[in-house]
Amino acid sequence: MAKYLLKRIFYLLLTLFIVITVTFFLMKLLPGTPLQNQQKLSPAEQHLILKQYGLTKPIWQQYLTYVVGVFQGNFGTSFQFSDQPVSYLISSRIGPSLLLGTQAMIIGVIPGILVGALGAIKKNTWIDTTATIVSILGISIPSFVLAVLLQYFVGLKLHWFPIADWGGFAYTVLPTLALAASPFADTARFTRTEMVDVLNSDYIELARAKGLSKWGVIYHHALRNSLIPVVTIIGPLAVNIMTGSMVIENIFSIPGIGEQFVKSILTNDYPTIMAVTIVYSVMLMVVLLITDIVYGIIDPRIRLSGKSN
Amino acid sequence: MQSNETILKVNHLKINFNTYAGTVKAIRDVSFDLKKGETLAIVGESGSGKTVTTRSIMGLLANNAVVEGGSIQFHGKDVLKMSQKDLEGLRGAKIAQIFQDPMTSLDPTMRIGRQIAEPLMVHRGVKKEKAMSQALEMMKLVGITDAENRINDYPHQFSGGMRQRIVIAIALINYPEILIADEPTTALDVTIQAQILNLMRELQDKISTSIIFITHDLGVVAGMADRVAVMYAGKIVEYGTVDEIFYNPKHPYTWGLLSSMPTLDTHSEELASIPGTPPDLLDPPKGDAFAPRNPYALKIDTEKQPPFFKVSNTHYAATWLLHPDAPQVTPPKQIIERQKKFAEMQREAAAKNQHHQIEEEEEQQ
Numbered sequence: 130m131a132k133y134l135l136k137r138i139f140y141l142l143l144t145l146f147i148v149i150t151v152t153f154f155l156m157k158l159l160p161g162t163p164l165q166n167q168q169k170l171s172p173a174e175q176h177l178i179l180k181q182y183g184l185t186k187p188i189w190q191q192y193l194t195y196v197v198g199v200f201q202g203n204f205g206t207s208f209q210f211s212d213q214p215v216s217y218l219i220s221s222r223i224g225p226s227l228l229l230g231t232q233a234m235i236i237g238v239i240p241g242i243l244v245g246a247l248g249a250i251k252k253n254t255w256i257d258t259t260a261t262i263v264s265i266l267g268i269s270i271p272s273f274v275l276a277v278l279l280q281y282f283v284g285l286k287l288h289w290f291p292i293a294d295w296g297g298f299a300y301t302v303l304p305t306l307a308l309a310a311s312p313f314a315d316t317a318r319f320t321r322t323e324m325v326d327v328l329n330s331d332y333i334e335l336a337r338a339k340g341l342s343k344w345g346v347i348y349h350h351a352l353r354n355s356l357i358p359v360v361t362i363i364g365p366l367a368v369n370i371m372t373g374s375m376v377i378e379n380i381f382s383i384p385g386i387g388e389q390f391v392k393s394i395l396t397n398d399y400p401t402i403m404a405v406t407i408v409y410s411v412m413l414m415v416v417l418l419i420t421d422i423v424y425g426i427i428d429p430r431i432r433l434s435g436k437s438n
Numbered sequence: 439m440q441s442n443e444t445i446l447k448v449n450h451l452k453i454n455f456n457t458y459a460g461t462v463k464a465i466r467d468v469s470f471d472l473k474k475g476e477t478l479a480i481v482g483e484s485g486s487g488k489t490v491t492t493r494s495i496m497g498l499l500a501n502n503a504v505v506e507g508g509s510i511q512f513h514g515k516d517v518l519k520m521s522q523k524d525l526e527g528l529r530g531a532k533i534a535q536i537f538q539d540p541m542t543s544l545d546p547t548m549r550i551g552r553q554i555a556e557p558l559m560v561h562r563g564v565k566k567e568k569a570m571s572q573a574l575e576m577m578k579l580v581g582i583t584d585a586e587n588r589i590n591d592y593p594h595q596f597s598g599g600m601r602q603r604i605v606i607a608i609a610l611i612n613y614p615e616i617l618i619a620d621e622p623t624t625a626l627d628v629t630i631q632a633q634i635l636n637l638m639r640e641l642q643d644k645i646s647t648s649i650i651f652i653t654h655d656l657g658v659v660a661g662m663a664d665r666v667a668v669m670y671a672g673k674i675v676e677y678g679t680v681d682e683i684f685y686n687p688k689h690p691y692t693w694g695l696l697s698s699m700p701t702l703d704t705h706s707e708e709l710a711s712i713p714g715t716p717p718d719l720l721d722p723p724k725g726d727a728f729a730p731r732n733p734y735a736l737k738i739d740t741e742k743q744p745p746f747f748k749v750s751n752t753h754y755a756a757t758w759l760l761h762p763d764a765p766q767v768t769p770p771k772q773i774i775e776r777q778k779k780f781a782e783m784q785r786e787a788a789a790k791n792q793h794h795q796i797e798e799e800e801e802q803q
Contacts, residue, residue, distance in 0.1 A: 331542040337498055338537075339557045339608065340530035343522075349556075350545050357547070429547060429592040 137421075141414045146196075148410045149403065153195060156402055157188055163208040163397045182208065184399075195403065204407075205400030209393060215404045219386060223408065225295055226378065226385035230370050230412075232305040237312030238366065242359065244313075245320025249328060249355075250347060260317060267314025272373045276307035276380045293382045304381045308373050312366040319362055324355040357428045360420055367416040371409055445615055445648060446472040446495070451508035453490055453499070460720045464490045466672040467508070472616065477642065477649040479659040479680075481695070482669035485716055488652045491669075492618045494518070495650075496535055497525035512616075530557040534609035535618040539625040540601035544593035551577075551589035554607045561612055576607040579644070581637060599630035606637065613645045620652045635662060656699045660684060665752070668692050671717050671727035678753030685780030688747075688755035690734045693773045701772075710770070726757070734759060734767045 162184070164175050179185050183194060198205060204215040241264075248260035283303060284292030290302045327333060328351055336346045375387035382388075386405050393401035425432045453465035465487045472478050480488045493499050495510055497517060510517040517528070534557075537543040545553060554576055555569035564572070570589065577585035580603040593601060602622065609617055619638065623631040635658065642649055651662055659666055660680060667677040668691065676689040687693055694712040714731035717723050723730070729739035738744075738758050747760035758764055768774070 331537055331539060332545045334498070335535075335537055335543045335605070335608070336545065336556075338496055338529050338535045340526045340528070340560050341556070342526055345560070350548070353547050354545065427547065430594050 137418055141411075141418065144414060145407065145410055149196065149199065149407060150192070152403060152406045153192055154188070156399060157191075159397065161397050163399065199403075199407070204404045207393075207398055207401050209396050209398040209401065215400045218389065218401060219404055219408060222384055222386045222389050224385075225383050226374055226387055229301060229304055229308060229374060229377075229383070229385065230367075232301060233308035233370050233373075234312060234363075234367065236305060237309035237370075238316050238363065241313040241316025242320050242356065245317040245359075246324050246347070246352065246355065248317065248321040249324030252325060257321075260321070264314040264317040264321075267310045268318070270310065272307050272311060273376045273380060275310050276304070276377055279303045279307055280380070293380075295381075295383050300381075300383075304377050304383060307377050307380075308370055311369050311373065315362060315366060315369075316359060320355060320359050323358050324351060327351050327355045330354075353427060357424070360424050360427065363420050364413070364417045368413060371412065443474045444471045445474050445513060447509075447511040448491070448495070449509045449511065451491065451494065451510065452506035453487075453494060454504045454506050455500070456502045456504060457720075462719050463722050464503075464672050464719060465494070466719075466722060468669075468672070468674055469508075470667050470674060470677065472648050472650060474615075474648055475642075475646050476664040477651055477662055479651040479653060479663035479666045480669055481653060481656060481659055481666060483654055483716060485719075486669040487672040488654075488669055489620055492535070492620055492650060492652060495616075495618065496529055496533060497522075498529075527561070530609075530614075531561040531612045532614055533616045533618065534612065534614040535620065536602075536605050536609050536622045538621040540598055540605050541625065543605055544601055546593055548592075549590045550593060550596070550604050553593075554604065554611055557608065557612050573607070573611065576611050577604075579641070580604070580607045580610070582607070598626055599633060602626060602630075602634050603637065606634075606641070610641060610645060610647070614647055616650065617642075617647045618650045618652070621654070622651075623658065624653075624655070631658070638662070656684075656695060668695065671722065672719055673727065673756070675728065675757070676753075676755040678749065678755075681780065681783065682750065682753040685776045685783065686749070686753070687769075687773060687776070688749055688753075688760055689728075689757045690732045690759070690769075691728045692755075693769050694731075696776065697770050697772050710772070736764065 162175075162179065163182075164170065164178060170178070176185065183191060186194075195205070202216075204219075206212045207215050207218055210218065244260045244264070248257040251257050280292040280303060283289050291300050292303070294300060328347075332354075333346060333350055336350045341349065371387075374385065375391055377383075378385040378388035379391055386408060389401065390405040390409075392398070393405065448468060448470050451465050451468045452463075455462040455464055468487070468491055470478065470480075480491065482488050490499070490503070494503075494505065495512075495517060497520065499505070505518050508518075512528070512533070517525070520528070544550065551570050551573050554573035555564075555566070558564040558569040558572055559566065574585055574589055577589065582588060582600060582603055588595075593604070596604065606622075622638070623634050626634060638649070639662065641647075649662075651659070653659060663680050665677065665679050666683040667674045668683065668689065669675070670691050676683065676687065676692050678686075683692060684696065687696055691712075694710075697710040698712060700709055712731055717727050717730070723740070724743075725741050726732070726735070726739040726744055729735040732739065736758050742758075744756045744758045744761075746754040746756050748754055749760070759767060769777070
């Protein structure tokens with residue numbers, strides 16, 4: 130297990146390095162400079178500022194400087210916020226994003242599994258139909274549309290929750306719901322399909338022949354086997370939530386890194402773009418690593434260090 | 439081991455399946471009984487209704503199945519009228535089943551010891567440790583080598599033959615009165631087949647269970663069964679003791695089945711087969727379902743279903759050929775040879791009997 134983890138972490142770092150490299154050059158291909166909105170400055174002044182930030186050097190030299198800096202833990206300073214270190218910028222903003230993401234994941238995936246399983250067990254009844262309709266809505270309504278609807282009806286009309294800003298649990302409810310809709314719907318659809326398959330399998334027949342009750346069969350045999358493939362979509366769901374958060378954080382004015390990311394791209398704030406990319410990549414790769422470990426735990430056939438005869 | 443106590447009685451069972459295409463009449467009036475300790479083989483080709491019959495005994499019919507009539511009496515109680523809860527108490531305790539494909543019938547994510555112990559825990563409320571030790575005993579009984587070390591392994595760590603032994607262990611852990619074996623060797627290598635059949639025979643003696651053995655392989659039947667029922671298109675067409683079916687068959691379908699099974703005496707170049715396909719049970723024929731494929735079919739076969747004609751006390755066949763007014767037909771050559779052998783066997787048995795009687799009389803004197 131330790132050996133496996135070390136190997137995975139090595140590959141994680143390697144992937145990260147590739148991500149940094151590709152993003153860096155792609156970002157430099159973007160038109161404009163960090164100073165494009167500063168028309169008041171004369172070209173000479175602009176050149177002076179660019180030189181101060183090392184942006185007049187050849188690109189490969191900028192790249193080397195950046196990579197060396199990253200490996201020393203130096204992510205540079207933001208162009209946008211009067212020379213704040215990027216690391217400070219991110220660490221002060223990652224909290225809301227992580228909180229929202231985690232909440233959305235939990236209230237998306239767990240009810241998704243339950244609703245999907247219920248749909249499969251009660252196949253072709255009104256419960257199944259309702260579950261299917263709800264999940265199709267969840268898949269087809271974009272999160273930003275849902276966000277606006279929630280703001281209008283639940284926030285503005287019903288006054289149940291604040292419509293925007295950040296300040297406590299109540300402020301997280303609407304953005305979490307908006308973010309959770311798509312993972313909920315995906316998990317429900319996927320679980321239903323898997324569960325229907327599993328319930329038709331021979332070992333479920335055998336479990337029934339053993340005399341287990343209907344729910345005994347589901348709890349002891351069907352659920353775990355249906356969840357194995359569901360675990361694999363948790364990675365893509367995390368990506369969904371991360372990209373969704375960029376939009377949702379903007380709509381709800383949440384001071385998170387998603388909102389920061391969008392701002393920094395609009396202003397060509399190179400060090401911030403790079404740092405946020407790194408943060409997103411690391412989060413995603415950690416989710417994938419956890420997924421693989423969980424996968425091994427629930428499916429003995431791919432267990433990493435199982436004894437075999 | 440056999441006694442005359444009947445433990446299961448299936449009476450005029452009729453089962454339909456509602457499908458989009460219409461109502462499939464899968465079981466059309468099936469009756470048989472099972473005696474304590476005996477092995478009854480139900481033989482027939484795919485789709486003849488063998489599996490549906492056994493599922494109805496377990497109360498495990500698919501949702502679209504409708505029991506149209508009949509009863510299944512187990513110790514005097516009708517299984518078809520039992521509540522779900524009563525059925526759950528029956529399954530895996532009194533009536534157990536071995537399935538066809540051992541590669542797919544074990545839960546891939548559960549340790550096999552637990553899977554074997556499960557029926558004990560469900561039906562007898564045995565605590566886990568005790569159930570596991572009984573599971574270990576059962577693993578040894580069904581011949582799983584190194585059982586102590588393998589009890590915590592998962593199904594994928596076993597070969598097909600070993601997995602079928604595990605399935606058998608699951609079925610037998612509660613010492614059921616009836617064991618339904620639904621083609622238990624079809625998915626196995628021929629060499630493993632023989633091992634599993636031997637194991638089943640051995641265990642039947644040890645735990646004195648009755649077996650309903652479903653198969654399409656007559657070769658397997660000869661060594662396993664006491665009695666045989668031949669099914670065709672949702673009906674039993676002939677039943678009798680294994681000798682009666684093998685050596686004195688009366689129904690043309692049984693003739694066809696036996697002729698298509700090569701024996702050491704088969705000399706012809708070509709293996710016999712039954713022409714045509716089974717009838718569509720969405721719209722079963724009015725008369726004998728086998729008539730369209732039957733070279734010996736009479737006119738009445740297409741008009742009226744034949745009743746059972748008695749051949750002996752244990753042997754019945756549903757064919758108009760046995761009607762007193764029916765013309766005499768000559769069965770295939772292979773069947774005639776079999777019947778000769780049967781006559782010989784009967785003469786020998788009679789002679790032996792006489793001999794016994796004389797001896798007994800002498801002793802009495």
